[in-house]
Structures are given as structure tokens and as C-alpha cells.
Amino acid sequence: MSSSIFAALAKRLTTAPTPQNWLITLLIYGVFFFILALIIFGAHPSSLHMHTSYLKREWTFWLLSPLYFVIPSLGEEIVFRGLLQPKRLFGGTSKAWALSGLSLLAFILWHPVQIWLGLPSAQSVFLEPAFLMIAGLLGLTTTILTHKTGSLWPGVILHGVVVIGWKALSA
Numbered sequence: 001m002s003s004s005i006f007a008a009l010a011k012r013l014t015t016a017p018t019p020q021n022w023l024i025t026l027l028i029y030g031v032f033f034f035i036l037a038l039i040i041f042g043a044h045p046s047s048l049h050m051h052t053s054y055l056k057r058e059w060t061f062w063l064l065s066p067l068y069f070v071i072p073s074l075g076e077e078i079v080f081r082g083l084l085q086p087k088r089l090f091g092g093t094s095k096a097w098a099l100s101g102l103s104l105l106a107f108i109l110w111h112p113v114q115i116w117l118g119l120p121s122a123q124s125v126f127l128e129p130a131f132l133m134i135a136g137l138l139g140l141t142t143t144i145l146t147h148k149t150g151s152l153w154p155g156v157i158l159h160g161v162v163v164i165g166w167k168a169l170s171a
Contacts, residue, residue: 009082012152021149028148029158032141036134036162043130061168068167069160072121077156080107080139081146089147100143107139108132138162 017025084103086096111132114122125131142155 004087005083008085008087009078012082012146012150013078015149015151017149017151017154021151021154024148025145025154028141028145028154032137032158035137039130039133039137043133065164065167068163069156073156073159073163074152076107076110077142077146077152077159080104080110081142081155082152085143085146089143104136104139104143108136111135134162 080103084099084106086092086099089096089100111122111126115124115126138159142159145154145158146152
């Protein structure tokens with residue numbers, strides 16, 4: 001069982017999306033960012049500690065921002081979409097959908113758990129309902145991307161862009 005989980009992870013890490021998959025990915029990105037905007041403006045940016053008039057200009061932030069594609073983006077995608085996801089979701093069984101739902105729930109809950117564990121990257125915003133809605137949307141979107149493309153990379157890219165954007169707009 002564990003060898004098949006790691007084999008599925010290795011396949012998702014080594015699979016490059018096809019040009020058609022990149023088109024699907026761009027469409028899914030568009031839907032994601034549209035819903036994200038609705039959540040942010042429905043919750044009011046200040047409730048998420050985001051200030052659209054503020055954009056980090058420190059050179060160290062931008063120099064180090066590619067690390068956000070590794071931690072947390074790649075790391076979390078490996079765990080929640082690589083290891084905890086079933087091999088096949090679309091056209092799969094109800095068990096596959098249940099496993100996928102549990103993985104999504106674990107991804108959402110991982111954020112407040114970081115605070116309770118006292119991890120250095122944890123922030124109080126991880127407890128806010130709007131943030132958790134965004135985490136759920138991100139988890140759902142990256143799950144769909146993984147299963148539609150067979151690759152973790154479109155999800156890692158989206159996850160990284162979201163983290164960098166959020167940190168760039170945080171005061």
C-alpha cells in the first residue's frame with residue numbers, strides 16, 4: 001500500500017502537464033481568482049490583514065519569495081495532494097471522493113493546528129473564517145488541478161502565487 005502511495009506521488013511530481021492541461025489550468029486559475037476576489041471583498045480586506053494600498057517593497061522579501069514555492073507550497077502539496085490523495089478522483093469510487101474530502105479537511109485544519117503547535121510560520125490570521133475559506137478554496141482548486149493534469153506542479157504554482165500575493169499585501 002505505502003509503495004503505491006509513493007509511486008503515485010513520484011508520478012505526480014514527474015508528470016509535466018500537456019499543453020492542453022495548461023489551458024485547463026489557466027481556466028481553473030481564472031475561476032479561482034474570481035472566487036478569491038469575491039471572498040476577499042466580501043470579507044473586507046482589513047479582516048484578512050490585507051491592505052491593497054500596501055505592497056511590500058523590501059528587496060529581501062522579493063529575493064526570498066521564491067522560497068514560498070518550496071515552503072509551504074511544494075511541501076503542503078506533496079502531503080495533501082501527493083500523499084493523501086487517491087490515485088484517481090474523476091471517474092473514481094465514492095471511497096476516492098471520501099479520501100479526497102478528508103485530505104481537503106486536513107489541509108484546512110492544518111493552518112490553525114500550526115498556531116496550536118507554536119510553529120514559527122503560524123499567524124493569527126490562520127484562525128479567521130475568511131482565511132479558512134480561502135484555504136479551502138485553494139485546497140479544492142489544487143485537488144482539481146492535480147487530478148485533471150496528473151501533476152502537482154500547476155497546484156504548486158497556484159499555491160506559491162497565492163502565498164506570495166498574500167504576504168506581499170500583508171501589513
